[in-house]
Amino acid sequence: MRQGGTRPTALLIALVLSVLLAACGSADTTARQQVPRLLVIESDGARDGFIRSDGFVRVVGSGPGVGDLDDARPGLSxxxxxxxxxxxxxxxxVISSITLRVYxxxxxxQPYADLGDLLVDHVDPGNALGPDDYEExxxxxxxxxxxxxxxxRIASLSVDACVLRDLDEGRTRSWFRLRFSRDTNLDDRDDVLIVNDGENSLRAGNVPVLEVIYVRP
Ligand SMILES: [Ca+2]
Ligand SMILES: [Ca+2]
Structure with a gap:
C-alpha cells in the first residue's frame, strides 16, 4: 500500500519540477534577449565649444560656458x-531612452537669477561650428x-525624439545648443554658467554625455 501510494506522488513531483525547469529555461532565454544595454556617448571635444553673439567661435578649451559677458561688453553673450x-x-x-547629461x-x-532657465535647442551645424550657429x-x-x-552636479534632459530624428534623417551626429531664456540682462556684470566640455578642459571630470538605453531584437 505504501509503495502504491508513493508512486503517484513521486510522479507528480517530477512533473512539477519539469514544468518549473521548463519555465525557468524560457524566462532565462527571454531575459537574455531583452536585457537593456547602456551606451554612453561622450561629446566630441574637437567639435563642441561655445559661440559668442559677436560671432567668435571657440571649440578647444578656454572656459566653456553659457551666459553674458556684460562686464566685458554690454550685450555680449x-x-x-x-x-x-x-x-x-x-x-x-530598439531604443527605450536617450538622456543628455551635462555637469x-x-x-x-548669477546666471539663473538674471537670465532665467537653462534651455536646450536641437540644432544641425553640420560637421563643425560656425558663427551662424549661434542662432541658426x-x-x-x-x-x-x-x-x-x-x-x-549633473543636469539631465530626455532627448529621445531629437536623436531618433537625427537617425531617421541620416545625420551621423546629434548637436545640442545650451542657452538661457535671456541671453543678457545688460547689467554691466558677467553672468555665466561654467559647464564642462568633451575634452574635459576644466579638469572637472563628468564630461557631457548622451546615455542611450536600448535592447537588441
Ligand atoms: Ca571642445
Ligand atoms: Ca549680466
Missing amino acids: LRMFYSFPLFEIPPDA QVATVG NTLTQNVGTLARQFTP
Missing part, C-alpha cells in the same frame, strides 16, 4: 554647443529645460 557621434548605436537597436561646474555672477540651423527650438538653478 555666449551659448554652449555639444556634439555626439551616433555611429556606436546599433542599427537594429554644471561653477558660476560667475535650428531643428527644434527649446527641446526642454536642462536646469532652473545652479547645483554643482
Whole structure:
C-alpha cells in the first residue's frame, strides 16, 4: 500500500519540477534577449565649444560656458554647443531612452537669477561650428529645460525624439545648443554658467554625455 501510494506522488513531483525547469529555461532565454544595454556617448571635444553673439567661435578649451559677458561688453553673450557621434548605436537597436547629461561646474555672477532657465535647442551645424550657429540651423527650438538653478552636479534632459530624428534623417551626429531664456540682462556684470566640455578642459571630470538605453531584437 505504501509503495502504491508513493508512486503517484513521486510522479507528480517530477512533473512539477519539469514544468518549473521548463519555465525557468524560457524566462532565462527571454531575459537574455531583452536585457537593456547602456551606451554612453561622450561629446566630441574637437567639435563642441561655445559661440559668442559677436560671432567668435571657440571649440578647444578656454572656459566653456553659457551666459553674458556684460562686464566685458554690454550685450555680449555666449551659448554652449555639444556634439555626439551616433555611429556606436546599433542599427537594429530598439531604443527605450536617450538622456543628455551635462555637469554644471561653477558660476560667475548669477546666471539663473538674471537670465532665467537653462534651455536646450536641437540644432544641425553640420560637421563643425560656425558663427551662424549661434542662432541658426535650428531643428527644434527649446527641446526642454536642462536646469532652473545652479547645483554643482549633473543636469539631465530626455532627448529621445531629437536623436531618433537625427537617425531617421541620416545625420551621423546629434548637436545640442545650451542657452538661457535671456541671453543678457545688460547689467554691466558677467553672468555665466561654467559647464564642462568633451575634452574635459576644466579638469572637472563628468564630461557631457548622451546615455542611450536600448535592447537588441
Ligand atoms: Ca571642445
Ligand atoms: Ca549680466
